[in-house]
Amino acid sequence: NAGVTQTPKFQVLKTGQSMTLQCAQDMNHNSMYWYRQDPGMGLRLIYYSASEGTTDKGEVPNGYNVSRLNKREFSLRLESAAPSQTSVYFCASSEITSGHYNEQFFGPGTRLTVL
Amino acid sequence: LAKTTQPISMDSYEGQEVNITCSHNNIATNDYITWYQQFPSQGPRFIIQGYKTKVTNEVASLFIPADRKSSTLSLPRVSLSDTAVYYCLVGDMGSNYQLIWGAGTKLIIKP
Numbered sequence: 172n173a174g175v176t177q178t179p180k181f182q183v184l185k186t187g188q189s190m191t192l193q194c195a196q197d198m199n200h201n202s203m204y205w206y207r208q209d210p211g212m213g214l215r216l217i218y219y220s221a222s223e224g225t226t227d228k229g230e231v232p233n234g235y236n237v238s239r240l241n242k243r244e245f246s247l248r249l250e251s252a253a254p255s256q257t258s259v260y261f262c263a264s265s266e267i268t269s270g271h272y273n274e275q276f277f278g279p280g281t282r283l284t285v286l
Numbered sequence: 287l288a289k290t291t292q293p294i295s296m297d298s299y300e301g302q303e304v305n306i307t308c309s310h311n312n313i314a315t316n317d318y319i320t321w322y323q324q325f326p327s328q329g330p331r332f333i334i335q336g337y338k339t340k341v342t343n344e345v346a347s348l349f350i351p352a353d354r355k356s357s358t359l360s361l362p363r364v365s366l367s368d369t370a371v372y373y374c375l376v377g378d379m380g381s382n383y384q385l386i387w388g389a390g391t392k393l394i395i396k397p
Contacts, residue, residue: 175329211389212389213387213388213390214330214387263329274320274335277330279328279329
């Protein structure tokens with residue numbers, strides 16, 4: 172099992188450009204998440220998808236959109252990149268049982284720089 | 287949403303037991319406590335999760351007092367490879383699945 176995979180690993184954008192970060196998991200998890208992590212900080216939730224067909228905003232959703240393409244895939248789109256979006260982006264997946272969240276499995280991250 | 291407070295950094299030596307305490311005064315009844323480990327340039331990795339009393343697995347123990355307002359992650363006999371950032375999370379399911387990540391505790395193990 173590959174677990175959680177993310178593409179690309181690195182990306183440099185100019186201000187105003189758009190791009191989509193891809194995430195896929197092969198653990199048959201219902202829930203998927205997108206986080207960003209700035210230097211020396213903890214993770215901040217951007218968007219999450221509790222189950223296929225649903226998405227909800229997290230703590231810092233402005234400037235981002237997401238698509239839960241199917242149970243395996245959850246993409247994050249930056250429509251018009253800004254330097255403030257320079258960060259490391261992590262995708263994660265987990266299972267929720269009886270209202271109790273289980274451990275999250277994280278991908279290797281995408282390091283994004285916006286000039 | 288439950289917030290957590292952890293020490294910013296800690297030092298220890300190989301072979302010692304390390305205890306990292308997390309404060310979460312406004313923990314809700316249904317919240318679980320989870321610890322993650324993160325190495326540079328990697329995603330966080332699950333260590334242990336608990337609700338109350340003591341939980342032990344092959345790598346760590348988690349101690350939670352009766353009032354659940356704090357928790358302590360215990361790493362037995364640490365090695366240099368345990369140098370990492372450790373995050374304490376308190377789950378707030380409520381109407382969503384949001385989790386608040388603090389800045390974590392940077393643990394440095396010395397030879």
